Amino acid sequence: xxxxxxxxxxxxxxxxxxxxxxxxxxxxxxxxxxxxxxxxxxxxxxxxxxxxxxxxxxxxxxxxxxxxxxxxxxxxxxxxxxxxxxxxxxxxxxxxxxxxxxxxxxxxxxxxxxxxxxxxxxxxxxxxxxxxxxxxxxxxxxxxxxxxxxxxxxxxxxxxxxxxxxxxxxxxxxxxxxxxxxxxxxxxxxxxxxxxxxxxxxxxxxxxxxxxxxxxxxxxxxxxxxxxxxxxxxxxxxxxxxxxxxxxxxxxxxxxxxxxxxxxxxxxxxxxxxxxxxxxxxxxxxxxxxxxxxxxxxxxxxxxxxxxxxxxxxxxxxxxxxxxxxxxxxxxxxxxxxxxxxxxxxxxxxxxxxxxxxxxxxxxxxxxxxxxxxxxxxxxxxxxxxxxxxxxxxxxxxxxxxxxxxxxxxxxxxxxxxxxxxxxxxxxxxxxxxxxxxxxxxxxxxxxxxxxxxxxxxxxxxxxxxxxxxxxxxxxxxxxxxxxxxxxxxxxxxxxxxxxxxxxxxxxxxxx
Ligand code: NG6
Ligand code: CA
Numbered sequence: 001x002x003x004x005x006x007x008x009x010x011x012x013x014x015x016x017x018x019x020x021x022x023x024x025x026x027x028x029x030x031x032x033x034x035x036x037x038x039x040x041x042x043x044x045x046x047x048x049x050x051x052x053x054x055x056x057x058x059x060x061x062x063x064x065x066x067x068x069x070x071x072x073x074x075x076x077x078x079x080x081x082x083x084x085x086x087x088x089x090x091x092x093x094x095x096x097x098x099x100x101x102x103x104x105x106x107x108x109x110x111x112x113x114x115x116x117x118x119x120x121x122x123x124x125x126x127x128x129x130x131x132x133x134x135x136x137x138x139x140x141x142x143x144x145x146x147x148x149x150x151x152x153x154x155x156x157x158x159x160x161x162x163x164x165x166x167x168x169x170x171x172x173x174x175x176x177x178x179x180x181x182x183x184x185x186x187x188x189x190x191x192x193x194x195x196x197x198x199x200x201x202x203x204x205x206x207x208x209x210x211x212x213x214x215x216x217x218x219x220x221x222x223x224x225x226x227x228x229x230x231x232x233x234x235x236x237x238x239x240x241x242x243x244x245x246x247x248x249x250x251x252x253x254x255x256x257x258x259x260x261x262x263x264x265x266x267x268x269x270x271x272x273x274x275x276x277x278x279x280x281x282x283x284x285x286x287x288x289x290x291x292x293x294x295x296x297x298x299x300x301x302x303x304x305x306x307x308x309x310x311x312x313x314x315x316x317x318x319x320x321x322x323x324x325x326x327x328x329x330x331x332x333x334x335x336x337x338x339x340x341x342x343x344x345x346x347x348x349x350x351x352x353x354x355x356x357x358x359x360x361x362x363x364x365x366x367x368x369x370x371x372x373x374x375x376x377x378x379x380x381x382x383x384x385x386x387x388x389x390x391x392x393x394x395x396x397x398x399x400x401x402x403x404x405x406x407x408x409x410x411x412x413x414x415x416x417x418x419x420x421x422x423x424x425x426x427x428x429x430x431x432x433x434x435x436x437x438x439x440x441x442x443x444x445x446x447x448x449x450x451x452x453x454x455x456x457x458x459x460x461x462x463x464x465x466x467x468x469x470x471x472x473x474x475x476x477x478x479x480x481x482x483x484x485x486x487x488x489x490x491x492x493x494x495x496x497x498x499x500x501x502x503x504x505x506x507x508x509x510x511x512x
Pocket of ligand 1: 078217
């Protein structure tokens, strides 16, 4: 061996050692993408049993990763679920964590630890693209200035969002606090109290509507669609509903391409299949189920594009993708859009009872998948996991000491290496709470209608305790509260321990 060969082999050795080290470092800070659907039900994708609706791209993640059969959103509505996801704290600990109007102030304390803040500390670039719905500003927002605090102030380096929901004003996007495309001489005004003089509304101007409202949703009209809340001005900034999926996708892909050389966290919060359901024309008719099915097909395509881009950028093996939904499904959520009429044999709730707004399982049990090519072996897990647990589990992954207040460290469960999920979990639906523990579900008595007649969903309100053994009764058909008094007692005690003092008196309720 001559000198130069020795030098070459030494430097080759050094090079491969460096590469190895780099890989190891990389493996602790993989990119993290949370794909979060809005109102996608447990039965709304092929991998969870849908046969009438085709979702090949959702299914690719579910079948190539850990597919959780018992994964939960923290709430049966959006704002509380999103609050819990980002903070690792039960939403009922924060009384502002309720469905918010588009004008609501930010409900995450800017001093609070969040997933994006925790990841930033570990060197991540953090971004959110899509639905926010956690409030902006401190009240009385001036949409013509930078709107803050918001996502940037709770940990996101980059934010491209809609403020609340697609059915609420303002119908504009905000990029890092600024309304996108706003023109100085046409200021944007928003109110949830009263209409602006001379502005048409869904209530008074049905002739202007291309989508009719069924309940609520009769305030300001944009794009022929009546919304919740009033607005005026800001014309140039208004989104085109049918382009929203493409708009968010484009920004998300751009974000990935820009951040590909450093660890990044992307919270990609799609708006589908929440109302108003406005598929791009190329997806109209694609499902045969009307707009609700069509926007699920559209969202599925978006997720396919996202994965394709990660693949093209050679990032897929270094990216953990978590896929889930913020709450269960609803058909008629306030507009006439054929969701009920064209459903056919499709069951958005799968084998579960209830839906969005419900304390029954379909309110919060949602599709939940962890996918990491080459790292996570495909499997189906029955471990109980909650979106709450992502905070502490991701912290474990990146080597952070931080923990969410109610978040469990379940990294091995998310990586498919363990089946030991949580033992117990409080579920929330429109400010009511229930307990899941082991195989059991317990719903305390609540006043109120058994069924929300507008959306036609059973809410879980009852004069009696409801107790179900989900192991052999996943559809919650047989109330065992009377026949299993000891189990009921145990569930009540656990519920009271977690929920605290104000729930002590439920014991007095008829334990007949
Ligand atoms: C409800 C709306 C519903 C939807 C929901 C929020 C009415 C009558 N209903 O108040 O259409 O917007 O709020 O959905 O206004 S969520 O997924 O963001 O929680
Ligand atoms: Ca939702």
